[in-house]
Amino acid sequence: MMPDLGKYENIVISAYAGALFLLCVLIAVTLWQGRRVKAQLNAIEARRDD
Amino acid sequence: MRALLIRDLRLAMRAGGGFGLGLAFFLIVVVLVPFAVGPDTSALAVIAPGILWLGALLSCLLSLDRILALDWEDGSLDLLATSPLPLEAVMGVKAVVHWLTTGVPLVLAAPVLGILLNLPSQGIIWIMLSLGLGTPALSIIGVFGAALTVGFKRGGLLLSLLVMPLYVPTLIFGAEVARRGSQGMAVETPFVMLAGITAGSLALMPIACAAVVRVNLR
Amino acid sequence: MLEQKQKESTKKPMSIWEYANPTKFLRLSARLLPVLWICAATFIVGGLIWGFFFTPDDYRQGSTVKIIYLHVPSALMAINAWFMMLVSSLVWVVRRHHVSALAAKAAAPVGLVMTLIALLTGAIWGQPMWGTWWAWDPRLTSFLVLFLFYVGYIALWQAVDDSDAAADLTSILCLVGSVFAVLSRYAVNFWNQGLHQGASLSLDKEKNVADVFAYPLYMCMAGFILLFLALVFYRTGTEIRLRRIAALIARERRVI
Numbered sequence: 101m102m103p104d105l106g107k108y109e110n111i112v113i114s115a116y117a118g119a120l121f122l123l124c125v126l127i128a129v130t131l132w133q134g135r136r137v138k139a140q141l142n143a144i145e146a147r148r149d150d
Numbered sequence: 151m152r153a154l155l156i157r158d159l160r161l162a163m164r165a166g167g168g169f170g171l172g173l174a175f176f177l178i179v180v181v182l183v184p185f186a187v188g189p190d191t192s193a194l195a196v197i198a199p200g201i202l203w204l205g206a207l208l209s210c211l212l213s214l215d216r217i218l219a220l221d222w223e224d225g226s227l228d229l230l231a232t233s234p235l236p237l238e239a240v241m242g243v244k245a246v247v248h249w250l251t252t253g254v255p256l257v258l259a260a261p262v263l264g265i266l267l268n269l270p271s272q273g274i275i276w277i278m279l280s281l282g283l284g285t286p287a288l289s290i291i292g293v294f295g296a297a298l299t300v301g302f303k304r305g306g307l308l309l310s311l312l313v314m315p316l317y318v319p320t321l322i323f324g325a326e327v328a329r330r331g332s333q334g335m336a337v338e339t340p341f342v343m344l345a346g347i348t349a350g351s352l353a354l355m356p357i358a359c360a361a362v363v364r365v366n367l368r
Numbered sequence: 369m370l371e372q373k374q375k376e377s378t379k380k381p382m383s384i385w386e387y388a389n390p391t392k393f394l395r396l397s398a399r400l401l402p403v404l405w406i407c408a409a410t411f412i413v414g415g416l417i418w419g420f421f422f423t424p425d426d427y428r429q430g431s432t433v434k435i436i437y438l439h440v441p442s443a444l445m446a447i448n449a450w451f452m453m454l455v456s457s458l459v460w461v462v463r464r465h466h467v468s469a470l471a472a473k474a475a476a477p478v479g480l481v482m483t484l485i486a487l488l489t490g491a492i493w494g495q496p497m498w499g500t501w502w503a504w505d506p507r508l509t510s511f512l513v514l515f516l517f518y519v520g521y522i523a524l525w526q527a528v529d530d531s532d533a534a535a536d537l538t539s540i541l542c543l544v545g546s547v548f549a550v551l552s553r554y555a556v557n558f559w560n561q562g563l564h565q566g567a568s569l570s571l572d573k574e575k576n577v578a579d580v581f582a583y584p585l586y587m588c589m590a591g592f593i594l595l596f597l598a599l600v601f602y603r604t605g606t607e608i609r610l611r612r613i614a615a616l617i618a619r620e621r622r623v624i
Contacts, residue, residue: 108431108496115492116420119438119485123595126481130599134606141609144616294544298524298537308527312541315516316548319555326559340558347551358544365536 151239154230158247161220172209172252173259179205180263191268198267199328202277205263206256207288207321213252214292215309217244218300218363227300231367241297241359242352245290253285269332276331280344284324287348290355291316297362320347390608393467397601404598411591419584435493437585441592443486446514449479449596453521454546457539467604469535470611472542473525474603478596480518487511506557513552517545531611 183201184194221227230240260281261274269277295313299305326340419437453472460469490508491501502508524541528534 111492111496112431112434115435115438115489116416118488118492119442122481122485122488126478126599130603130606134602137606137609137613141613141616144613148616148620298541299527302527305527308523311516311523312520315513315520315552316545318513319548319551322552322555322559343555343558355544358540362537362540365533365540368533 151235151243154235154240154243155247158243159250162247162251172213173255175209175212176205176256176259177263179208180266183267195268195270195332198264198269199273199277199332200325201267202260202264202269203281203284203321203325203328206260206281206285207317209256210252210285210288210292211310211313211317213248214296214313215299215306217248217293217296219296219305222300227363228367231363237360237363238356241293241356241363242290245286245293245352245356248292249286249289253281253289256285257281272334273328273332276337277328280324280327280331280341283327283341283344283348284320287320287344287351288317290351290359291320294355294359294362297359297366300363300366320344323347389465389467390612394605394608397605401598401601404594404601408591408594408598411587411594413591415584415587415591419581419588423581423584429497432493432496433581435489436581437588439486439489439493440585441589442482442489443511444589445592445596446479446482446486446511448593449475449482450514450517450542450546450549452600453479453542457542460535461539461543466535466611467608469539470607471600471604472538473535474607475596475600476518476522476525478599478603480515480522482592482596483511483515483518487515506553506559509556510549510553513556514549517549521545531614 180201183197187193187197218227221230231237233240257278260277264274264277292313295309295316298312299309302308323340323344327337327344330337330340416437420434423434425431425433453475456468456472456475459465460472487508490511494503495501521538521541524538525534528537
């Protein structure tokens with residue numbers, strides 16, 4: 101399953117982990133902000149329609 | 151235009167802080183360096199041109215937020231913007247005043263401080279030349295930064311953050327001229343590049359400065 | 369003149385600039401986004417798995433060659449994100465198209481993270497290969513400068529309250545910054561020659577990458593481009609909604 105990474109195993113794994121972690125943080129923050137703003141907008145529009 | 155130049159110069163003189171402060175800051179930076187890196191004169195001689203350039207750049211940076219802040223506070227910036235003089239010219243004059251009150255004293259102080267750092271004697275002429283050629287670019291780029299942040303509540307730190315990356319090319323070429331000059335190497339290429347940056351910024355940056363000030367005055 | 373007319377028109381809540389184009393944009397992005405997300409995920413996951421599990425080790429670099437699948441695409445996007453911001457800033461300055469300014473704002477943090485990933489993976493790769501985390505190599509240094517530009521740009525957006533003024537100021541900063549970023553690139557190139565000549569720190573792997581490594585790399589690059597597009601579309605939508613919230617709240621206040 102796991103390819104043999106030789107003596108550089110830690111290096112490669114940490115590079116992938118770090119980069120993917122940063123990407124995940126970016127995507128999570130983006131989605132979280134988007135959801136929050138969408139909900140907020142819906143609330144205001146609903147209030148306006150009343 | 152000349153009236154504006156004289157007015158600004160007089161204001162800068164009277165406020166006192168302006169150029170004394172920049173010069174004192176330059177002195178302190180240079181004096182602190184040997185405490186930090188040790189008194190080894192041969193090591194100091196190697197880093198002297200870079201330290202002098204960095205010190206000059208930092209003391210330029212320190213005096214930037216005063217360029218437009220006072221005029222903004224008492225409303226004379228609005229008057230200048232509506233005056234028959236084009237705003238680009240006003241910005242140019244501001245840069246000239248900043249250079250005369252900050253850049254020129256720095257250039258004149260550099261040789262003295264160079265001696266403190268054990269700068270080789272052939273390097274003194276080059277540090278003066280490169281600072282003399284480079285500080286106008288620092289001034290006009292600084293005016294752009296000041297124009298971007300004019301009227302902000304806490305613009306000082308943001309101003310430094312915005313201006314620093316813009317200073318990179320000037321610093322590299324300026325320090326390179328001084329470094330090569332002090333080691334007796336050929337200086338033509340960085341010298342020409344430094345002159346090019348200064349000429350280009352002086353020609354184009356006033357337009358950007360004026361555009362930014364118009365936005366901020368809206 | 370024209371600028372003033374449009375500024376007035378933005379004040380009217382139902383004007384074309386405030387709603388029609390953003391709504392059209394939102395409808396378009398609602399249709400595009402699912403496709404973009406899925407394609408981006410497929411390409412990135414596929415490319416990374418291909419690269420990580422099914423490529424041989426390089427004879428010189430060992431298994432560290434696998435870092436290329438993250439490093440090169442993120443570096444590519446770090447530069448192209450700034451380029452995209454430059455183009456949309458120009459569109460904003462010339463056409464006063466609000467979505468364009470918001471897209472530039474939305475792209476900046478993405479570009480910042482891409483720069484960070486490129487720097488991080490580069491440093492981790494450099495440690496065993498060059499024996500150092502960091503060298504003042506021209507490419508590394510210019511990425512550091514690019515990073516500073518991103519930070520300044522984002523900080524300026526945060527600092528200005530009035531959104532139109534913020535868009536104007538950041539656009540001009542982006543234009544001026546681009547010129548100086550290119551200048552820095554050349555300056556740094558020049559400056560480094562004086563320091564260590566002939567050091568073989570060239571990252572220009574494109575030329576000597578073998579096909580085994582190239583295909584998964586192209587896949588990752590496509591994936592990163594798609595991911596960037598998806599993120600920018602989504603974030604621009606968020607910015608548009610934020611602006612609409614601000615407009616609605618302002619209107620409610622006026623009514624009361």
